[in-house]
Amino acid sequence: INLLVEGSVLYLPVQVPGALAYVGDPHFAQGDGEVALTALEASLRATLRFDVVPRAEALVAFGDITGPLVRTSEYLVPTGLDPDLGEAMRKAVRAALDLLHARYGMDEHLAYAYLSAATDFDISQVVDIVCGVHARIRESDFAAVAPPGSGA
Secondary structure, three states: OOOOOOOOEEEOOOOOOOOOOOOOOOEEEOOOOEOOOOOEEOOOOOOOOOOOOOHHHHHHHHOOOOOOEEEOOOEEEEEEEEOOHHHHHHHHHHHHHHHHHHHHOOOHHHHHHHHHHHOEEEEEEOOOOOEEEEEEEEHHHHOOOOOOOOOO
């Protein structure tokens, strides 16, 4: 996902106790929808910080995170991953619906309308066995909504 730039936050669900992290295969540039194992490969350095977000806190802030979730300065980016591109899209939509409900209290009908009218879905990649789709939800669209846990 080429939205992952300096200052971005990547949330990953932890599926086993004591899980570790691996970072590799950095790209200087890569378009969304990678189709041929080709990107501008690079030797890059990164300073990373890993924090464990308690499940209860993550559920309130983002809903049930079942795959990668990116937060940039502009967007919340839920993802869907599956060998079938159509199913990856359905998973991205479900992740976006869960996020909109948890974070902004949006009911499913309104969330579907918002996703159809104001959210861009992009193909992350189709080159590997698992295809990826991600949504770009503008946080500024919800500037007037109190953040979760604020009591406002």
